Amino acid sequence: MSEELVMPRLSDTMEEGTIGRWLVHEGDAFAAGDVLAEIETDKATMEFQAYDAGTVLRILVGDGESAALGAPIAIVGAEGETADEAASAGNGATTPPPQEEEAAEPEPETEPEPKAAPARRPSKSSSKAKAASGNGSRATAALRVSPIARRMADEAGIDLSTMAGRGSGPEGRVVKADVERLISSGELTPPAAPEAPPAGDSAAAEGEIRELTPMLKAVATRMAQAKQTVPHFYVESEIDMTRAMQLRAELNGGLADSGDKISVNDLIVRASALALIQHPQSHRSYLDGKHVYHAHANIGIAVALDDGLTVPVLNEADSKPLREISRETRDLAGRARAGKLKQREIEGATFSVSNLGMFDVANFAAIINPPESAIIAVGATIDRPVVVDGEIVVRKIMRATLSCDHRACSGADGAKLLQTIKQLLQSPSLLLV
Amino acid sequence: MADLTYREALRRALDDELARDPEVFLMGEEIGRFEGSYKVTAGLWEKYGPQRVRETPISEEGFVGAGIGAAMMGLRPVVEIMTINFILVAMDQVINHAAKIRYMFGGAVGVPMVIRTPGGAGAQLTAQHSQSLEAWFAGCPGMKVVAPASVADAYGMMKTAIRDDDPVLFVENLVMYNVTGTMPDDPDFTVPLGRAAVVREGRDLTLVAHSYTVQRALRVADTMSRDGIEIEVVDLRSLRPLDAETVAESVRKTSRALIAEEGWSTYGVGAELAARIHRLCFDDLDAPVERVGGAEVPMPYSKPLELAALPLESKIEAAARGLLAESGIA
Numbered sequence: 236m237s238e239e240l241v242m243p244r245l246s247d248t249m250e251e252g253t254i255g256r257w258l259v260h261e262g263d264a265f266a267a268g269d270v271l272a273e274i275e276t277d278k279a280t281m282e283f284q285a286y287d288a289g290t291v292l293r294i295l296v297g298d299g300e301s302a303a304l305g306a307p308i309a310i311v312g313a314e315g316e317t318a319d320e321a322a323s324a325g326n327g328a329t330t331p332p333p334q335e336e337e338a339a340e341p342e343p344e345t346e347p348e349p350k351a352a353p354a355r356r357p358s359k360s361s362s363k364a365k366a367a368s369g370n371g372s373r374a375t376a377a378l379r380v381s382p383i384a385r386r387m388a389d390e391a392g393i394d395l396s397t398m399a400g401r402g403s404g405p406e407g408r409v410v411k412a413d414v415e416r417l418i419s420s421g422e423l424t425p426p427a428a429p430e431a432p433p434a435g436d437s438a439a440a441e442g443e444i445r446e447l448t449p450m451l452k453a454v455a456t457r458m459a460q461a462k463q464t465v466p467h468f469y470v471e472s473e474i475d476m477t478r479a480m481q482l483r484a485e486l487n488g489g490l491a492d493s494g495d496k497i498s499v500n501d502l503i504v505r506a507s508a509l510a511l512i513q514h515p516q517s518h519r520s521y522l523d524g525k526h527v528y529h530a531h532a533n534i535g536i537a538v539a540l541d542d543g544l545t546v547p548v549l550n551e552a553d554s555k556p557l558r559e560i561s562r563e564t565r566d567l568a569g570r571a572r573a574g575k576l577k578q579r580e581i582e583g584a585t586f587s588v589s590n591l592g593m594f595d596v597a598n599f600a601a602i603i604n605p606p607e608s609a610i611i612a613v614g615a616t617i618d619r620p621v622v623v624d625g626e627i628v629v630r631k632i633m634r635a636t637l638s639c640d641h642r643a644c645s646g647a648d649g650a651k652l653l654q655t656i657k658q659l660l661q662s663p664s665l666l667l668v
Numbered sequence: 669m670a671d672l673t674y675r676e677a678l679r680r681a682l683d684d685e686l687a688r689d690p691e692v693f694l695m696g697e698e699i700g701r702f703e704g705s706y707k708v709t710a711g712l713w714e715k716y717g718p719q720r721v722r723e724t725p726i727s728e729e730g731f732v733g734a735g736i737g738a739a740m741m742g743l744r745p746v747v748e749i750m751t752i753n754f755i756l757v758a759m760d761q762v763i764n765h766a767a768k769i770r771y772m773f774g775g776a777v778g779v780p781m782v783i784r785t786p787g788g789a790g791a792q793l794t795a796q797h798s799q800s801l802e803a804w805f806a807g808c809p810g811m812k813v814v815a816p817a818s819v820a821d822a823y824g825m826m827k828t829a830i831r832d833d834d835p836v837l838f839v840e841n842l843v844m845y846n847v848t849g850t851m852p853d854d855p856d857f858t859v860p861l862g863r864a865a866v867v868r869e870g871r872d873l874t875l876v877a878h879s880y881t882v883q884r885a886l887r888v889a890d891t892m893s894r895d896g897i898e899i900e901v902v903d904l905r906s907l908r909p910l911d912a913e914t915v916a917e918s919v920r921k922t923s924r925a926l927i928a929e930e931g932w933s934t935y936g937v938g939a940e941l942a943a944r945i946h947r948l949c950f951d952d953l954d955a956p957v958e959r960v961g962g963a964e965v966p967m968p969y970s971k972p973l974e975l976a977a978l979p980l981e982s983k984i985e986a987a988a989r990g991l992l993a994e995s996g997i998a
Contacts (some may be wrong), residue, residue: 410996412954
């Protein structure tokens with residue numbers, strides 16, 4: 236019995252996926268656990284594994300093409316079977332369509348959570364999915380929606396495809412109450428009315444228009460949401476990095492043979508982690524009217540990509556020595572640039588470090604990545620004249636700006652955190668203990 | 669405002685129309701001296717005499733036919749069939765003649781006749797005397813079929829039915845006769861045919877019923893409101909013409925519809941209404957339209973079995989809760 240493979244949910248926030256490339260071709264047999272394709276989500280490129288053995292009958296969504304969550308991407312079945320047979324079997328001329336099988340759609344890696352937010356309606360890919368599933372083949376995603384729930388979702392611009400099997404009604408039918416909850420929970424707000432294009436915008440109209448990659452879409456959505464809903468405030472400081480740079484040179488001299496190399500960023504990560512543990516009031520998230528305190532400092536490290544960025548997470552940085560921080564960071568950043576991060580490696584940060592020092596940036600302010608409540612933005616370390624003990628001397632100065640969520644911490648909390656980070660970096664031997 | 673029984677309200681309507689219009693007369697078995705099997709016509713024989721309150725032999729086909737003839741000639745007969753079960757022997761007169769004559773005579777002649785008859789079960793009258801057959805007649809073009817569920821409607825709709833120029837099957841209910849309700853003081857009070865009424869407002873579920881089942885529906889609504897569930901009860905009042913729009917308006921508000929009737933669900937009032945609701949409210953529905961009817965068996969004599977066959981409050985409530993559960997509520 237052939238069946239459709241659908242675009243799986245590989246991250247909590249993905250709305251659609253792009254087939255990076257298929258590792259199997261039509262006609263290929265595969266075993267359970269074989270990697271069938273690499274799928275690019277909003278956050279990472281992930282492997283799509285087969286749950287059961289089978290043969291690829293037809294690939295519906297090719298390399299580089301996108302499909303909405305739950306949309307069919309391939310038809311698989313037994314060897315010798317054809318996709319057309321799959322289609323006719325799906326029409327149930329002789330046998331009723333087995334609903335249990337439909338419900339057992341492949342959902343690798345991520346178990347669907349009942350409360351998972353459904354995606355907003357994707358524009359093009361959903362019609363593509365419709366075209367694919369309407370092509371005589373049976374619908375795989377057992378999405379059942381009551382008529383009024385469907386109408387309300389349409390009006391609110393909510394795509395319910397990720398709610399398949401998760402509604403409160405019989406067999407997971409999505410009902411009015413589910414849609415009302417989704418709307419009132421604010422997980423989804425109706426899209427704003429499309430703005431009229433500014434007058435005289437013909438130049439822009441002539442410019443090249445490209446679809447965003449899933450990752451860029453996610454960045455756009457999350458950053459807009461963060462900047463619009465999180466009340467940011469900023470504290471800024473100049474940090475004398477002279478001694479830190481001396482320590483770094485000394486350490487790297489000692490580590491030269493080992494291949495390890497401590498970066499300024501590693502020192503900042505370590506200092507931030509230690510400071511966060513000292514200041515629990517600056518190390519908590521505001522969630523649904525409550526404060527969530529974090530036991531460990533999981534530091535997100537912003538990594539720039541050719542087009543976009545990703546933020547791999549260094550877990551429990553407060554309990555890791557500099558050398559380990561350095562090694563892990565290099566590994567994460569390398570795989571981030573290669574698009575090979577796993578979902579769990581980009582989740583769970585409690586604080587982030589964004590460093591644009593390599594671009595000779597003097598100073599900047601970063602946008603918080605919720606549910607984290609703070610992010611530190613650091614510029615370049617520059618030789619500058621400063622006054623020390625009444626004398627003008629040259630010091631290596633790095634400017635840092637801490638962005639804080641005012642729902643999680645006060646200005647004083649933020650200031651104390653930044654002060655501690657500064658003290659640690661200015662007395663860098665503390666980073667070694 | 670005065671409190672009357674359903675029986676008294678009907679009697680008053682007959683009395684008022686007999687007094688108002690000399691063309692109105694009553695006809696039926698034992699409705700005169702004996703005052704009718706269910707005493708609806710009590711006192712009228714004495715008041716209006718045997719010409720206008722006519723006793724008939726036990727021959728439904730004959731006296732329904734006589735009523736049709738009288739109506740065609742300009743009188744306004746109100747024919748009593750002792751219970752709706754006995755109308756079956758007069759089916760040809762009702763369906764082939766009363767309902768067709770205006771059409772067959774090119775509109776030149778109508779049949780301004782009321783056939784009033786009680787239906788319903790619950791008194792251990794068993795299979796042949798416990799039926800609710802009104803849906804059969806409501807499916808027939810040319811007929812009007814009404815089934816009031818309150819004292820005021822019984823009065824107001826009887827008057828309207830007598831004044832109507834087409835045949836009206838006026839379905840009363842055996843269990844309703846002793847139900848007491850309030851009558852408006854206005855002596856000219858009438859209720860139009862073909863209009864349903866929202867008799868209790870609610871937001872969670874529309875419960876549609878007619879005749880005595882409306883009373884059951886209201887009790888179910890009372891019970892469930894203690895759990896914070898607000899049921900809107902719609903009394904159809906007329907089955908033909910059927911006021912589907914009032915029902916639809918309610919369903920658009922509640923997103924859910926349950927239809928209860930004492931007759932059998934199969935091809936019943938609920939079947940027709942469910943089809944109309946699906947058409948009128950498809951995009952408003954949160955769950956499939958549900959029906960509760962009498963058990964699809966000949967009504968048993970045994971009391972426990974009779975109770976098991978009736979669409980009692982417990983069954984209506986269970987169906988309502990089932991629908992709400994399907995909608996993720998309660």
